[in-house]
Amino acid sequence: MTEALNHGQLVEILSSLGYFSVFLLITLENLGLPLPGETVLVGAAIYAGQTHQLDIILIVLAAASGGVFGGTIGFWLGRLFGPKLTEKYGPCIGLTPRRIVLGEYLFKKWGGLIIFFGRFVALLRVLAAILAGLNHFDPMRFFIFNAAGALLWSIIFGCAGYFFGSGIHQIAGPVGWVILIVVMIGGFFIYRYLKQNEARLTREAEQASSTV
Numbered sequence: 001m002t003e004a005l006n007h008g009q010l011v012e013i014l015s016s017l018g019y020f021s022v023f024l025l026i027t028l029e030n031l032g033l034p035l036p037g038e039t040v041l042v043g044a045a046i047y048a049g050q051t052h053q054l055d056i057i058l059i060v061l062a063a064a065s066g067g068v069f070g071g072t073i074g075f076w077l078g079r080l081f082g083p084k085l086t087e088k089y090g091p092c093i094g095l096t097p098r099r100i101v102l103g104e105y106l107f108k109k110w111g112g113l114i115i116f117f118g119r120f121v122a123l124l125r126v127l128a129a130i131l132a133g134l135n136h137f138d139p140m141r142f143f144i145f146n147a148a149g150a151l152l153w154s155i156i157f158g159c160a161g162y163f164f165g166s167g168i169h170q171i172a173g174p175v176g177w178v179i180l181i182v183v184m185i186g187g188f189f190i191y192r193y194l195k196q197n198e199a200r201l202t203r204e205a206e207q208a209s210s211t212v
Contacts, residue, residue: 010043018054022062023069030070032126037067038157045161060151060158067119067150068143071129075142078133086134102202106194107135112145119149 013021022044029035041063048054086100107114111132118124132142194201 010040011047014044014047014054019058019062022059023066026063026066027070027073030067030125030129031073037122037125041154041157042161045158046165049162049165056158056162059162060154063154063158064147064151067125067153068147071115071125071146071150072143074126074129075133075137075139075146078130079136080133082130082134098202102198103131104135105204106201107131107137111135111137112141115142115145116149119146119153 013025017024022040025035025040026037029037029040041059044054044059044063045056048056048059114124115128115132115137118128129142129146
Protein backbone atom coordinates (compact mmCIF):
# COMPACT_ATOMS: atom_id res chain seq x y z
CA MET A 1 0.00 0.00 0.00
CA THR A 2 2.80 2.42 0.85
CA GLU A 3 4.19 1.91 -2.64
CA ALA A 4 1.04 3.48 -4.09
CA LEU A 5 2.47 6.93 -3.28
CA ASN A 6 6.21 7.49 -2.73
CA HIS A 7 7.85 10.41 -0.93
CA GLY A 8 8.79 12.28 -4.08
CA GLN A 9 5.28 12.09 -5.49
CA LEU A 10 3.79 13.25 -2.20
CA VAL A 11 6.10 16.27 -2.00
CA GLU A 12 5.26 17.20 -5.58
CA ILE A 13 1.53 16.96 -4.89
CA LEU A 14 1.83 18.95 -1.66
CA SER A 15 3.83 21.71 -3.30
CA SER A 16 1.28 22.13 -6.08
CA LEU A 17 -2.07 21.45 -4.39
CA GLY A 18 -1.27 22.19 -0.75
CA TYR A 19 -3.99 21.50 1.81
CA PHE A 20 -6.46 20.32 -0.81
CA SER A 21 -4.16 17.41 -1.64
CA VAL A 22 -4.30 16.23 1.99
CA PHE A 23 -8.08 16.52 2.00
CA LEU A 24 -8.43 14.71 -1.34
CA LEU A 25 -6.03 11.85 -0.60
CA ILE A 26 -7.53 11.17 2.83
CA THR A 27 -11.03 11.26 1.33
CA LEU A 28 -10.07 8.75 -1.36
CA GLU A 29 -8.38 6.48 1.19
CA ASN A 30 -11.56 6.48 3.27
CA LEU A 31 -13.46 5.37 0.17
CA GLY A 32 -11.27 2.29 -0.16
CA LEU A 33 -8.56 3.35 -2.60
CA PRO A 34 -5.13 1.83 -1.83
CA LEU A 35 -3.64 5.02 -0.40
CA PRO A 36 -1.74 5.04 2.92
CA GLY A 37 -3.65 7.58 5.00
CA GLU A 38 -1.14 7.75 7.85
CA THR A 39 1.76 8.12 5.42
CA VAL A 40 0.01 10.97 3.60
CA LEU A 41 -0.76 12.83 6.82
CA VAL A 42 2.64 12.25 8.43
CA GLY A 43 4.40 13.14 5.17
CA ALA A 44 2.44 16.38 4.90
CA ALA A 45 3.24 17.21 8.53
CA ILE A 46 6.96 16.55 8.01
CA TYR A 47 6.86 18.69 4.87
CA ALA A 48 5.26 21.50 6.86
CA GLY A 49 7.84 21.23 9.64
CA GLN A 50 10.81 21.23 7.28
CA THR A 51 9.70 23.80 4.70
CA HIS A 52 7.25 25.96 6.70
CA GLN A 53 5.24 26.37 3.51
CA LEU A 54 2.16 24.77 5.07
CA ASP A 55 0.55 25.28 8.48
CA ILE A 56 0.25 22.17 10.66
CA ILE A 57 -3.13 23.26 12.06
CA LEU A 58 -4.58 23.57 8.57
CA ILE A 59 -3.06 20.20 7.61
CA VAL A 60 -4.76 18.58 10.60
CA LEU A 61 -8.07 20.23 9.71
CA ALA A 62 -7.74 19.20 6.05
CA ALA A 63 -7.05 15.58 7.05
CA ALA A 64 -9.92 15.52 9.53
CA SER A 65 -12.26 17.04 6.94
CA GLY A 66 -11.21 14.40 4.40
CA GLY A 67 -11.89 11.66 6.94
CA VAL A 68 -15.31 13.07 7.76
CA PHE A 69 -16.24 13.58 4.10
CA GLY A 70 -15.00 10.18 2.94
CA GLY A 71 -16.62 8.45 5.88
CA THR A 72 -19.93 10.20 5.21
CA ILE A 73 -19.91 9.05 1.59
CA GLY A 74 -19.16 5.49 2.73
CA PHE A 75 -21.99 5.68 5.25
CA TRP A 76 -24.57 6.67 2.66
CA LEU A 77 -23.30 4.12 0.16
CA GLY A 78 -23.83 1.44 2.79
CA ARG A 79 -27.23 2.87 3.66
CA LEU A 80 -28.51 3.07 0.09
CA PHE A 81 -26.98 0.01 -1.55
CA GLY A 82 -26.00 -2.26 1.34
CA PRO A 83 -29.44 -3.77 2.05
CA LYS A 84 -29.98 -4.81 -1.58
CA LEU A 85 -26.54 -6.41 -1.80
CA THR A 86 -27.01 -8.14 1.54
CA GLU A 87 -30.40 -9.50 0.50
CA LYS A 88 -28.98 -10.82 -2.77
CA TYR A 89 -25.60 -12.15 -1.67
CA GLY A 90 -25.93 -12.41 2.12
CA PRO A 91 -27.08 -16.06 2.20
CA CYS A 92 -23.96 -17.05 0.26
CA ILE A 93 -21.78 -16.00 3.22
CA GLY A 94 -24.12 -17.04 6.02
CA LEU A 95 -25.93 -13.72 6.50
CA THR A 96 -29.42 -14.99 7.26
CA PRO A 97 -32.25 -12.53 8.02
CA ARG A 98 -31.88 -13.27 11.76
CA ARG A 99 -28.17 -12.51 11.65
CA ILE A 100 -28.83 -9.28 9.80
CA VAL A 101 -31.21 -8.24 12.59
CA LEU A 102 -28.54 -9.23 15.11
CA GLY A 103 -25.94 -7.14 13.27
CA GLU A 104 -28.18 -4.08 13.35
CA TYR A 105 -28.83 -4.60 17.06
CA LEU A 106 -25.15 -4.94 17.95
CA PHE A 107 -24.14 -1.99 15.81
CA LYS A 108 -26.76 0.23 17.45
CA LYS A 109 -25.32 -0.73 20.84
CA TRP A 110 -21.60 -0.63 20.08
CA GLY A 111 -21.36 1.07 16.70
CA GLY A 112 -20.14 4.37 18.12
CA LEU A 113 -17.01 2.74 19.54
CA ILE A 114 -16.40 0.84 16.30
CA ILE A 115 -16.66 4.05 14.27
CA PHE A 116 -14.45 6.06 16.64
CA PHE A 117 -11.65 3.55 17.22
CA GLY A 118 -11.91 2.21 13.67
CA ARG A 119 -10.25 5.47 12.60
CA PHE A 120 -6.93 4.09 13.84
CA VAL A 121 -7.04 0.87 11.78
CA ALA A 122 -6.71 1.28 8.02
CA LEU A 123 -9.24 -1.33 6.89
CA LEU A 124 -11.78 -0.42 9.57
CA ARG A 125 -11.74 3.21 8.44
CA VAL A 126 -13.49 2.04 5.29
CA LEU A 127 -15.61 -0.80 6.67
CA ALA A 128 -16.92 0.99 9.78
CA ALA A 129 -18.64 3.71 7.76
CA ILE A 130 -20.20 1.26 5.29
CA LEU A 131 -21.34 -1.06 8.08
CA ALA A 132 -22.84 1.88 9.96
CA GLY A 133 -24.95 2.77 6.94
CA LEU A 134 -25.86 -0.84 6.24
CA ASN A 135 -27.00 -1.37 9.84
CA HIS A 136 -29.14 1.81 9.89
CA PHE A 137 -26.96 3.57 12.46
CA ASP A 138 -28.33 7.01 13.34
CA PRO A 139 -26.82 9.54 10.85
CA MET A 140 -26.24 12.25 13.47
CA ARG A 141 -24.58 9.83 15.90
CA PHE A 142 -22.44 8.55 13.05
CA PHE A 143 -21.36 12.10 12.20
CA ILE A 144 -20.39 12.82 15.82
CA PHE A 145 -18.34 9.64 16.32
CA ASN A 146 -16.84 9.83 12.83
CA ALA A 147 -15.84 13.49 13.22
CA ALA A 148 -14.41 12.95 16.71
CA GLY A 149 -12.37 9.95 15.58
CA ALA A 150 -11.15 11.69 12.43
CA LEU A 151 -10.08 14.78 14.38
CA LEU A 152 -8.20 12.81 17.05
CA TRP A 153 -6.52 10.63 14.41
CA SER A 154 -5.46 13.74 12.48
CA ILE A 155 -4.10 15.47 15.59
CA ILE A 156 -2.08 12.45 16.74
CA PHE A 157 -0.47 11.58 13.41
CA GLY A 158 -0.17 15.18 12.24
CA CYS A 159 1.54 16.40 15.40
CA ALA A 160 3.76 13.31 15.52
CA GLY A 161 5.02 13.97 12.00
CA TYR A 162 5.44 17.70 12.60
CA PHE A 163 7.33 17.51 15.90
CA PHE A 164 9.31 14.28 15.42
CA GLY A 165 10.05 14.70 11.71
CA SER A 166 11.32 11.80 9.66
CA GLY A 167 12.26 9.97 12.87
CA ILE A 168 8.60 9.08 13.29
CA HIS A 169 8.98 6.41 10.59
CA GLN A 170 11.30 4.46 12.91
CA ILE A 171 8.51 3.92 15.42
CA ALA A 172 5.49 3.99 13.08
CA GLY A 173 6.16 0.46 11.81
CA PRO A 174 6.35 -1.24 15.24
CA VAL A 175 3.37 0.75 16.52
CA GLY A 176 1.36 -0.29 13.48
CA TRP A 177 2.14 -3.96 14.13
CA VAL A 178 1.15 -3.61 17.80
CA ILE A 179 -2.19 -2.06 16.81
CA LEU A 180 -2.79 -4.82 14.25
CA ILE A 181 -2.04 -7.57 16.79
CA VAL A 182 -4.31 -5.96 19.40
CA VAL A 183 -7.12 -5.67 16.84
CA MET A 184 -6.71 -9.32 15.78
CA ILE A 185 -6.76 -10.55 19.39
CA GLY A 186 -9.74 -8.37 20.19
CA GLY A 187 -11.52 -9.55 17.05
CA PHE A 188 -10.94 -13.19 18.03
CA PHE A 189 -12.48 -12.75 21.48
CA ILE A 190 -15.41 -10.75 20.08
CA TYR A 191 -16.08 -13.46 17.48
CA ARG A 192 -15.87 -16.13 20.18
CA TYR A 193 -18.29 -14.23 22.43
CA LEU A 194 -20.78 -13.70 19.60
CA LYS A 195 -20.58 -17.34 18.54
CA GLN A 196 -21.21 -18.61 22.06
CA ASN A 197 -24.05 -16.17 22.74
CA GLU A 198 -25.58 -15.88 19.27
CA ALA A 199 -28.93 -17.43 20.21
CA ARG A 200 -29.44 -15.20 23.26
CA LEU A 201 -28.31 -12.05 21.46
CA THR A 202 -30.54 -12.85 18.49
CA ARG A 203 -33.56 -13.15 20.79
CA GLU A 204 -32.69 -9.79 22.34
CA ALA A 205 -32.29 -8.26 18.88
CA GLU A 206 -35.64 -9.59 17.68
CA GLN A 207 -37.38 -8.34 20.83
CA ALA A 208 -35.80 -4.91 20.42
CA SER A 209 -36.78 -4.85 16.74
CA SER A 210 -40.39 -5.77 17.50
CA THR A 211 -40.75 -2.93 20.02
CA VAL A 212 -39.56 -0.24 17.59
